[in-house]
Amino acid sequence: MTFEVSILTFIANSMVFIILAGVITKKIAKLSKFKDSFAYLGLKKDKNFKNNVITGFIFAAIMPFIQLISMSIVGFIVSLILEIELVDILRQYYASIAESEIGQANIIQKVMVAICMIGFVGFGEEIFFRGLLQKNLVSKYGQNIGIVITAIIFTLLHGFYMFELPIAIASATALFVVSIIFGILRAKSDSLIPSILAHGVGNAIIYTIGANMLYNLFT
Template sequence: MTVSMMVSSLIQLILFSFIPLVCWLIFARKKQSFWSWIGLKAPEIKKKNLFFILFFSGLLLFLSLGWVIMLFFTNGSDVAASQFDGVGVAGIAAALFYAFVQTGLSEEIVFRGFIGKRLISAVGFTAGNSVQAALFGCLHGAMFFSHAGCLNALIITLFTAVIGWFMGYINEKLAGGSIVPSWIMHGLANLFTAMMMMFNLF
């Protein structure tokens, strides 16, 4: 399971990075490195107290509200982490790849790194961050639409959009444009969900 998850995670990371990389090569290669352009760099945190308060508050909200939505608005088999159902400790390594590479890093590169930064640069923070968050929410809502129904999918869309906006805010306003904080938050939330499935805690 670990090897197959590692391979699929790397393939998804490459696929999700392809369009951003091509756009960087065309439009920004001579201006800055790809890593800086996409935000995959060390955070520059100036207001540390505010950053950590909001980061851990957001993570707690992410985990608790995510738990409620998983418990009341979806069937456990509907979620991507259902592949870890009942596997126990044997799935820990695979879950780490799933949480931090296949979903966390891939989605952060696309939404907060590529879409968010380009829109913010073009139309300003408020509009740009809101659009990337809405797209992030719609992606997750669409994944559940056929199983959870229209109303539940809408609730999931709104919830994940709020989380997407919050992560964009932390990155751009408190971490110097780095996507590392949202990557860590995203990865921890997905790891939590995977572990709940691994040990049958739903």
């Protein structure tokens, strides 16, 4: 897969989530006579906007570490059961990014990756998962259950199952943990801004510099 195809794939996947969220929200708005679809999804500028932006950037900065810690804890347990080295699990996971076309991209291409992650992936996935899906699940089942169900669906719809079993388990755990965090950010702030930034900027950090640094660390 070339760099261009990789970027277009990210954008195409994100656009699917954006379109789905838009169509479903429009139908909900008609049924409930809810006039502001953007506010319904959590896209609003209120008195807490500045704090929401700051919160989003803070969690984006620590997201690679949260991912690493959660993968390390579960990876350690898996390594004991399957008698493999934890460092091998972590190295192979980060190699999947660092050795890909995106991981090997030049500076200009990395800027494109960052724009794609923030403008499409973070925005598109958060609108669908936390803006639409979680909001409705929370309304039906309560906050805790709604956040957990959303995190499970989010995890299942990402490609962790493409890895070998030890890496897949560690990767799925990291996806679930960060999804729970995104869900809590959405619930506590009543805004989608923190989770969009945490997701998009966090991904940008991992895909542009984080994975390469961690891969070199474990090699």
